Amino acid sequence: MTDLDASPRAAAPTRVQAGPATPTATAQTAHRPLTGPGAALTEGLLHDWQSRNREASLPLALRQLEVAGNLDNLRAAAAAGDSAEPGAASYHGPVFMDSDVYKTLEAIGWELARDPDSGTGQTLAGFADAAITLLEQAQRPDGYLDSYIQVSGEPRYGRLASSHEMYCAGHLIQAAVALSRTAGQGPGGHEELAKRLLAVAQRVADHLVATFGGQERGLDGHPEVETALAELYRETGQRAYLDLARQFVEQRGHGLAGDSGRGHRYLQDHLPIRDTVTLEGHAVRALYLEAGVTDVASETGDADLLAGSVRRWEDMVATKTYLTGGNGSRHSDEAFGDRFELPPDRAYTETCAAIASFHWSWRLLLATGDARYADLMERLLYNAFGASISTNGQRFFYVNPLQRRYDHVEEDDPARRHEWFSCACCPPNIMRLLASVQHYLASTAGDTLYLHQFTGATVTTPLAGGTLDVAVSADLPWSGEVTVRVTQAPAGPCGLALRVPAWSGSPQLLVNGEPVQATAAQGYLTVTRTWQPGDVLAATFDLTPRWVYPHPRIDAVRGCAAVERGPLVYCFEHVDQADGTDLDDLALVAGSGLTESPATLAEIGRTVLVELDARPVRAGLPDELPFTATAPATDPGPVQRATAVPYFQWDNRDGQPMRVWLPGIMAE
Numbered sequence: 058m059t060d061l062d063a064s065p066r067a068a069a070p071t072r073v074q075a076g077p078a079t080p081t082a083t084a085q086t087a088h089r090p091l092t093g094p095g096a097a098l099t100e101g102l103l104h105d106w107q108s109r110n111r112e113a114s115l116p117l118a119l120r121q122l123e124v125a126g127n128l129d130n131l132r133a134a135a136a137a138g139d140s141a142e143p144g145a146a147s148y149h150g151p152v153f154m155d156s157d158v159y160k161t162l163e164a165i166g167w168e169l170a171r172d173p174d175s176g177t178g179q180t181l182a183g184f185a186d187a188a189i190t191l192l193e194q195a196q197r198p199d200g201y202l203d204s205y206i207q208v209s210g211e212p213r214y215g216r217l218a219s220s221h222e223m224y225c226a227g228h229l230i231q232a233a234v235a236l237s238r239t240a241g242q243g244p245g246g247h248e249e250l251a252k253r254l255l256a257v258a259q260r261v262a263d264h265l266v267a268t269f270g271g272q273e274r275g276l277d278g279h280p281e282v283e284t285a286l287a288e289l290y291r292e293t294g295q296r297a298y299l300d301l302a303r304q305f306v307e308q309r310g311h312g313l314a315g316d317s318g319r320g321h322r323y324l325q326d327h328l329p330i331r332d333t334v335t336l337e338g339h340a341v342r343a344l345y346l347e348a349g350v351t352d353v354a355s356e357t358g359d360a361d362l363l364a365g366s367v368r369r370w371e372d373m374v375a376t377k378t379y380l381t382g383g384n385g386s387r388h389s390d391e392a393f394g395d396r397f398e399l400p401p402d403r404a405y406t407e408t409c410a411a412i413a414s415f416h417w418s419w420r421l422l423l424a425t426g427d428a429r430y431a432d433l434m435e436r437l438l439y440n441a442f443g444a445s446i447s448t449n450g451q452r453f454f455y456v457n458p459l460q461r462r463y464d465h466v467e468e469d470d471p472a473r474r475h476e477w478f479s480c481a482c483c484p485p486n487i488m489r490l491l492a493s494v495q496h497y498l499a500s501t502a503g504d505t506l507y508l509h510q511f512t513g514a515t516v517t518t519p520l521a522g523g524t525l526d527v528a529v530s531a532d533l534p535w536s537g538e539v540t541v542r543v544t545q546a547p548a549g550p551c552g553l554a555l556r557v558p559a560w561s562g563s564p565q566l567l568v569n570g571e572p573v574q575a576t577a578a579q580g581y582l583t584v585t586r587t588w589q590p591g592d593v594l595a596a597t598f599d600l601t602p603r604w605v606y607p608h609p610r611i612d613a614v615r616g617c618a619a620v621e622r623g624p625l626v627y628c629f630e631h632v633d634q635a636d637g638t639d640l641d642d643l644a645l646v647a648g649s650g651l652t653e654s655p656a657t658l659a660e661i662g663r664t665v666l667v668e669l670d671a672r673p674v675r676a677g678l679p680d681e682l683p684f685t686a687t688a689p690a691t692d693p694g695p696v697q698r699a700t701a702v703p704y705f706q707w708d709n710r711d712g713q714p715m716r717v718w719l720p721g722i723m724a725e
């Protein structure tokens with residue numbers, strides 16, 4: 058804390074240099090994130106995505122933050138000082154433009170630790186230095202910082218339902234925590250930048266504590282600051298930040314967020330969190346709030362609070378989650394729908410919601426040690442999230458539907474990926490996740506290292522008996538062989554645990570080629586022994602393509618089926634089908650086998666295609682009401698092979714129709 062210390066300083070938590078969501082040593086969690094050097098991606102799809110993020114996406118963000126006016130807003134706030142009058146200076150874009158800068162700074166924080174600046178062009182560290190200088194200049198002496206309020210002259214915290222002041226503060230805090238956690242890592246080093254940004258963020262947090270702590274003064278309409286304050290507590294040991302996070306969580310449901318005109322449900326302010334049974338309202342807000350709820354529950358040991366979050370996660374997965382892992386079926390309010398309201402063409406599944414769900418699931422995974430959270434994270438990563446980025450890393454989806462018709466037009470959901478958006482929440486959010494994605498591969502519990510996601514990586518962590526260092530070789534999602542080579546091991550026994558993905562049967566584990574007994578618990582297979590350098594633990598997961606069918610209550614896709622292979626959801630794009638095929642007519646042939654073939658496609662690169670039998674089922678297009686007293690006559694065409702590609706690779710070619718679900722034959 059700086060000069061506004063509102064509570065006694067807590068004992069500093071054990072300091073670790075780690076990734077996002079690092080509980081303190083006293084937190085009540087089943088698992089711990091890696092400490093020490095942790096994980097690094099060495100090869101494979103996630104490694105390629107992370108490199109692309111650094112080389113193609115982040116430079117784009119640095120340009121866009123200048124072009125879109127985000128940095129000009131901060132310059133205007135710095136110039137205005139304390140004298141802003143309404144209309145005194147022009148402000149660009151939505152009220153939360155600062156948060157795009159903060160998400161980018163967070164991505165830079167993770168990147169600087171992973172890979173130092175190249176030293177050419179506008180370096181990431183150079184951008185961070187300039188942006189932090191702007192923030193230092195714009196921040197008011199009492200710690201307040203929000204370019205929209207400062208430039209517009211609107212009263213501070215005067216309309217919390219829609220001003221996003223604390224939402225922006227939350228992203229600032231997360232950026233500062235990222236730079237601080239990584240400050241001593243990597244040959245680049247960035248201690249000075251980290252210190253300066255953490256000072257800015259703590260002044261903002263101290264201002265929030267002084268303004269809201271212990272009071273019923275208001276809540277931000279967009280949750281996010283809760284999880285950020287918990288992380289700032291973890292990073293600094295200042296209990297006041299955790300107390301404020303807990304206060305904000307507990308105060309929800311009493312109308313303190315106000316009303317932006319969309320009702321209290323939109324803002325998750327319709328029910329106290331402990332009385333909430335299902336996620337409602339704006340999906341990103343609801344999911345960020347749950348990340349904060351889980352953080353607070355873990356740090357305070359509040360089992361009841363955690364149990365509620367777990368129940369809502371179960372409800373969300375069972376009734377409000379798309380096959381791709383995405384959430385939010387309503388364009389109106391970017392919101393969760395009713396249970397089983399999951400139309401593929403009207404799917405909203407905002408990219409930020411996939412990221413927020415990923416964040417929440419990681420926190421629940423740490424809290425409980427259950428593999429099902431890692432299952433959802435994998436589904437999100439390779440599908441709802443993966444599809445939000447073009448193959449070249451320079452175009453992004455905000456909305457991620459599961460079907461696109463040829464005549465699609467919608468202002469809030471452009472037919473194809475865009476380089477940037479007037480509301481650009483998603484692209485820099487993608488960047489901060491990809492820059493830190495290696496932190497979600499593994500965790501520890503006791504003397505066991507748990508591997509949740511399988512990809513080429515090195516994983517190093519101290520266990521009680523010494524350092525365990527392994528090299529993971531895996532080529533998911535393309536092939537199912539996973540090997541874990543031990544390069545350094547404690548003198549005594551320790552465990553290596555592999556998640557058994559929900560899509561695979563339980564594999565036989567081998568150590569140095571010999572079958573071994575493994576202990577199965579909570580979705581993991583664990584081999585405990587005295588490991589020697591050179592030992593290899595191996596497993597093969599079953600990636601055979603498979604059909605998947607929807608629960609009959611999901612009316613929008615009743616009678617349909619889709620294809621999955623390993624963690625990948627597949628889709629049918631117009632460009633891959635036989636000449637003359639209209640994707641809207643294509644129907645499945647019952648009992649069709651699925652065949653797979655590796656391929657390299659122009660504009661997509663490496664993939665595995667899946668083929669099956671389908672046939673066009675045409676009915677004459679109606680010239681009056683498209684409803685008749687008898688089933689419409691159809692004219693099934695000849696059986697043809699239909700080709701599916703991984704959903705995350707769609708819309709990299711001709712922008713033509715796509716669908717994930719295909720109907721069965723209606724009538725012969």
Ligand SMILES: [Zn+2]
Pocket residue numbers: 407408409410455481482483484486
């Ligand atoms: Zn977004």
